[in-house]
Amino acid sequence: MTGFSVTTSGVAMTILITAGPTREPIDPVRYLSNRSSGKMGYALADVAAGHDNRVILVSGPTDINVPDNVDFIPVETAEEMYLAVEKYINKADVAIFAAAVADYTPETVVDQKIKKSDDTLSLKLVRTKDILGSAREVFGFDGVLVGFAAETENVLQNARKKLLKKQCDFVVANDVSRSDIGFSSDENEVTLVFKDHNEALSKADKHEIAHGIIHKASDLKNLKLNN
């Protein structure tokens, strides 16, 4: 999967990438989040920027250094990520949503730290806006759209459902129940799920997986251009 040039058959592209988790504050101290080191998304940004593409990286909080030659848009909450994507997506030829966005966020954020009092606490959560699901239908994006599906069971089936519902070109399916890959690991093993077939990328460094994903997205972009 290495050694090819992403832009051999096309011109440099603008690629929007989301990465990392989001943090949904409960009060000034407590928050709700998702496991995500951001490594996969940052590897995608690094690989994409290395091929003269313009890269816009919208990222939740991570401890990773921002790759060179990337327009970096730091965000914290799912709502902030939604607004950043809304603002930038139609500048992009390709949008890859690798972030682990919180699906639910506390209904109310308390201004002051909640004092411990009761033995139990019921936290009312409401759905966040669906960023990937808004790409086609709300933002009107018509470029190459790539989603990620982090699943613990029925991985490929759930990924294909997501592909169809969100009108993606492909979905990167990730079995996060496996302890040898995923989250904070430097390696990953994924399956690219298309409408009518799957393509497995065998276990490799996240940078190599990123090459595979960027290569595929680039091919699809050129295909769209030539049609």
Add this chain to the structure above:
Amino acid sequence: MTGFSVTTSGVAMTILITAGPTREPIDPVRYLSNRSSGKMGYALADVAAGHDNRVILVSGPTDINVPDNVDFIPVETAEEMYLAVEKYINKADVAIFAAAVADYTPETVVDQKIKKSDDTLSLKLVRTKDILGSAREVFGFDGVLVGFAAETENVLQNARKKLLKKQCDFVVANDVSRSDIGFSSDENEVTLVFKDHNEALSKADKHEIAHGIIHKASDLKNLKLNN
């Protein structure tokens, strides 16, 4: 606050330090946590280890390198931190609880990733075990006990309440509503709250603040030894 030797008047001590946040899993992907970079706790461990003390660092997930010459006990949840402290505290002369332990944890942890379905979700939380509050009464610890109080209002009052309730020797009070210090900052400005007086440590690098705290705890230890 620099230049003194922590152990001038005594022998090297064993110091137990807790640091970082805890993570309370909701399902394999989602979790509840507290804002805490772990920088203050790691600075304490670094300073303490630099003075020939034995340091046991019990830490939740952070991205900080473990200081040299420290016995490192990594944990994830509040329950795991409780068990580690229970195991090691009576080997210590001084215990400093700088971790931001979750007060509440989900009542049940779901094995598989919860699928989005309803527009709202009610998350039932239960209290975690009180680690600081267990030091004297459950673990029978009789060394120097130092707590931290991260507060957003009534900072000193809340810290003094904590001091008395948990039978600490002093509590490090931290106003986390200030954006220039705290959490991910490299600086801090705290007040050491004792039973009958307060001592302010002016704004400084977290390592310098750590010197002040270790120095004070060391003094108290020697005082106890000489009584």
